[in-house]
Amino acid sequence: MTQVKPGPEFASRFPAAIRAALAQPEPGQWMPPLPPGCIRLSAGYPDPALVPVDAIAQACQRLLARERDLPLRYLGSPRMEALRGWIRDRMAMRGMPLQDSELLVTAGSCQAIDLVARVLLDRARPVWVEAPTYMEALEMFRNYTSDIEAIPVDHHGMDTDALAARLEAQAAAGRPMPAFLYVIPNFQNPTGVLLSLERRHALVELARRYDLILVEDDAYGELWFDEPLPTLRTLAPERVVYLGSLSKVVGPGLRVGWIAGPAELVRACGWFKKDLDHPFSEAVVGEYLAQLDFEAHVGALRRVYRRRRDVLLGALASWMPEGVHWTRPQGGYFVWVTVPGVDTAACLAVALAQGVAYIPGRHFYVDPALGTTHLRLSFSHVPEPDLAEGVRRLAAVLRSVR
Numbered sequence: 039m040t041q042v043k044p045g046p047e048f049a050s051r052f053p054a055a056i057r058a059a060l061a062q063p064e065p066g067q068w069m070p071p072l073p074p075g076c077i078r079l080s081a082g083y084p085d086p087a088l089v090p091v092d093a094i095a096q097a098c099q100r101l102l103a104r105e106r107d108l109p110l111r112y113l114g115s116p117r118m119e120a121l122r123g124w125i126r127d128r129m130a131m132r133g134m135p136l137q138d139s140e141l142l143v144t145a146g147s148c149q150a151i152d153l154v155a156r157v158l159l160d161r162a163r164p165v166w167v168e169a170p171t172y173m174e175a176l177e178m179f180r181n182y183t184s185d186i187e188a189i190p191v192d193h194h195g196m197d198t199d200a201l202a203a204r205l206e207a208q209a210a211a212g213r214p215m216p217a218f219l220y221v222i223p224n225f226q227n228p229t230g231v232l233l234s235l236e237r238r239h240a241l242v243e244l245a246r247r248y249d250l251i252l253v254e255d256d257a258y259g260e261l262w263f264d265e266p267l268p269t270l271r272t273l274a275p276e277r278v279v280y281l282g283s284l285s286k287v288v289g290p291g292l293r294v295g296w297i298a299g300p301a302e303l304v305r306a307c308g309w310f311k312k313d314l315d316h317p318f319s320e321a322v323v324g325e326y327l328a329q330l331d332f333e334a335h336v337g338a339l340r341r342v343y344r345r346r347r348d349v350l351l352g353a354l355a356s357w358m359p360e361g362v363h364w365t366r367p368q369g370g371y372f373v374w375v376t377v378p379g380v381d382t383a384a385c386l387a388v389a390l391a392q393g394v395a396y397i398p399g400r401h402f403y404v405d406p407a408l409g410t411t412h413l414r415l416s417f418s419h420v421p422e423p424d425l426a427e428g429v430r431r432l433a434a435v436l437r438s439v440r
């Protein structure tokens with residue numbers, strides 16, 4: 039019998055920056071396996087019935103019938119350019135006109151966040167985020183720096199007074215300013231809150247005063263229920279890097295997102311985007327969008343998600359025990375619930391056993407202890423009757439653990 043030699047010991051071979059990153063909590067811990075029948079109030083996914091499966095299938099067929107193997111080549115198809123054109127038109131319509139050199143199509147906005155972090159961060163440079171913020175962005179930033187500061191969010195978005203005080207203290211102490219400030223102004227993940235117009239102006243003003251770059255993640259920006267507010271990029275295109283995504287309005291598996299920012303930054307991100315383009319996916323999406331009445335499509339999404347938001351809020355009002363409170367989102371996918379006196383991470387196992395899933399607040403904070411009594415619910419993915427039943431189950435769990 040041949041002796042199998044032990045393989046090389048890899049951990050000691052990683053460079054210091056990689057070892058530091060790998061010492062962080064394992065990614066994806068917020069997504070434990072769910073028991074069968076569990077109502078998934080945890081998923082930030084679109085409603086499966088609203089993902090345009092047939093239209094995508096038709097786009098795929100039209101594309102391959104017309105272009106044969108072109109979209110399957112490295113260099114891809116002219117329809118990829120149609121996608122870029124669509125993004126530029128949509129951005130212009132929303133008050134954010136773009137030069138070609140200011141746009142990079144990415145594999146979802148996750149890749150966009152990662153590329154921006156990659157070119158702007160290193161271990162010596164802090165990044166500032168909201169508290170709470172999108173957990174995957176936190177994971178990505180932790181791969182590049184351990185210096186992450188968080189500015190509190192309230193019902194009107196990031197607290198710009200707290201930010202101003204923090205910036206002033208930073209400057210007074212001669213400490214390094216953040217390489218950028220990562221902010222989700224529209225229907226923030228996880229709280230669902232909207233950054234008020236007044237605070238948008240205040241934020242841009244602070245960015246100008248302290249020479250800051252704002253990275254504006256707008257994954258939910260199209261999904262407003264009342265009326266849209268101007269994006270940060272509309273207010274200060276010179277210092278805002280805008281990240282867009284089709285995941286929440288078409289389908290996340292397509293992996294189509296983009297960076298819209300100053301040409302020099304976009305060029306640097308493109309330099310390090312070594313997975314090349316994704317011709318097939320980009321061409322299919324370009325073909326799909328070319329035939330789509332996007333206003334009608336997104337209008338239908340807004341109506342469905344608005345109704346779901348109402349169902350979820352109604353169920354919370356009906357079932358939740360005294361003292362529990364929550365946000366009232368004006369768009370997006372999420373409601374943020376505060377349960378004083380309950381450790382939401384500890385109580386997740388009970389909730390899963392009772393057939394309902396949520397995301398414990400701790401995952402959304404640089405300092406997980408700040409999230410102990412919070413949890414995120416999503417109203418996007420689950421049909422209306424299940425939304426109400428999920429909240430009823432959750433309320434029973436919270437009563438029992440209190």
Ligand SMILES: Cc1ncc(COP(=O)(O)O)c(C=O)c1O
Nearest residue numbers: 146147148172227257283285295
């Ligand atoms: C705030 C935010 N940014 C980015 C993403 C990632 O989106 P994509 O699928 O485009 O990578 C999400 C998805 O949950 C999100 O909530």
